[in-house]
Amino acid sequence: MQQIKSLNDLPLNTDGFIESLDCDGNIRRRLLDLGFVKGSRITPVLISSLHDPRAFFIRGTLIAIRNDDAKLIQISF
Numbered sequence: 855m856q857q858i859k860s861l862n863d864l865p866l867n868t869d870g871f872i873e874s875l876d877c878d879g880n881i882r883r884r885l886l887d888l889g890f891v892k893g894s895r896i897t898p899v900l901i902s903s904l905h906d907p908r909a910f911f912i913r914g915t916l917i918a919i920r921n922d923d924a925k926l927i928q929i930s931f
Contacts (some may be wrong), residue, residue, distance in 0.1 A: 872892055902918075
């Protein structure tokens, strides 16, 4: 069954797929430029010692983003 949650809910080393971005303006443009587009496979691979930021493998690149930004990304898994 397909679950839709925010990117923060995706467990480490579990693949998910981006469904939507719940933001506008500059943050939306930034996330899109980094490759956070609908249908992209994303996998959380690292969590910092303070649990913020987290690093994700997406579209062949390792990208770290803050939890506040990850909450804006809806994923299915």
